[in-house]
Amino acid sequence: MLKALLFILLFTFGFSKAELIRVYAAADLQYALKEIAQLYEEENPQDKVELIFGSSGKGTAQIKSGAPYHIFFSADMKYVEELYKEGYVVTEPKPYAIGRLVVWVRKDSGLVPSEFPQVLLDPKVRKIAIANWEHAPYGRAAKQVLENYGVFEKVKNKLVLGENVSQTASFVYSGAADVGFIPLSLAVSSNMREVGTYWLIPADKHDALMQGYGITKVGASSQAVRRFYNFIGTPKVRQIFIKYGFVLPGEKR
Structure with a gap:
């Protein structure tokens, strides 16, 4: 038995x-x-x-x-x-x-994300990471932010498109881009907090996510x-x- x-x-x-x-x-x-x-x-x-x-x-x-x-x-x-x-x-x-969107930079960049949108026009900023707005909701939101602040045309030649927000974050995390538009959920992760700082974009500057x-x-x-x-x-x-x-x-x- x-x-x-x-x-x-x-x-x-x-x-x-x-x-x-x-x-x-x-x-x-x-x-x-x-x-x-x-x-x-x-x-x-x-x-x-x-x-x-x-x-x-x-x-x-x-x-x-x-x-x-x-x-x-x-x-x-x-x-x-x-x-x-x-x-x-x-x-x-x-x-x-x-969802909430932030502007993220490395701490060693010398850039201040809260000085937005002027920070995007800083001569040190050569590349700005943003998710592809054709299929990434955060990318669409970031594009709306740039348009609402009246700087899209001024910085469009600096934009580097990520396939998704994870790739976008990796661009700016690695230093391949100087500034990045990424989700708050990634910005607060331990590895991103360790090397970077961010500014939370007002929610009324883009459509609700x-x-x-x-x-x-x-x-x-x-x-x-x-x-x-x-x-x-x-x-x-x-x-x-x-x-x-x-x-x-x-x-x-």
């Missing part, structure tokens, strides 16, 4: 494969979502979360083309709403934050996907979002 019980336990837990949850997320989530996924896996060792980061526009296009992502986190709620209307996302889009998520059609039948989706709404996860500046109306970081 004991041997039979041990065999059943071994078969159930020893040979069962972990259920995979494949998540495509906007690149501004790279630090927060890694921490969330680690916490989830500690509490749900039977599941494995695979994270893929990129621009929201490209993620949307890939999902429409049949990419096997189970959950989609977008830096622009409009992309999730679009996929929901077209049947590619099966849960009603839910918000997780209103309402961000949201949902389960895709591919992930609709998976209990593991539903577990992770529900986990995102828990208070402990909310605190991780807030830690990285991902706040909703009424919340403070």
Whole structure:
């Protein structure tokens, strides 16, 4: 009897494969979502979360083309709403934050980001990193900021486009660019804080970056996907979002 019980336990837990949850997320989530996924896996060792980061526009296009992502986190709620209307996302889009944009420079650059927009015109500034506004929501917001401050035409020849905000941050972090427009969520990460400083751009200088998520059609039948989706709404996860500046109306970081 004991041997039979041990065999059943071994078969159930020893040979069962972990259920995979494949998540495509906007690149501004790279630090927060890694921490969330680690916490989830500690509490749900039977599941494995695979994270893929990129621009929201490209993620949307890939999902429409049949990419096997189970959950989609977008830096622009409009992309999730679009996929929901077209049947590619099966849960009603839910918000997780209103994104904030910052101007970031290295501490050793001698530049002062709060002296915006004049800092962009400093002779020392030869390259300005910005996400590609064709498919990156933060890039669109940054372009709006430059236009609203009346300096887009003055600095457009200095702009260096990143495929997403993660690549944009790497440009300015490495010194390949002198100034960068990046999400607050990246600016507050430990490695970025160590070498750089930032200025928070007023929220009224660009369209609101309402961000949201949902389960895709591919992930609709998976209990593991539903577990992770529900986990995102828990208070402990909310605190991780807030830690990285991902706040909703009424919340403070």
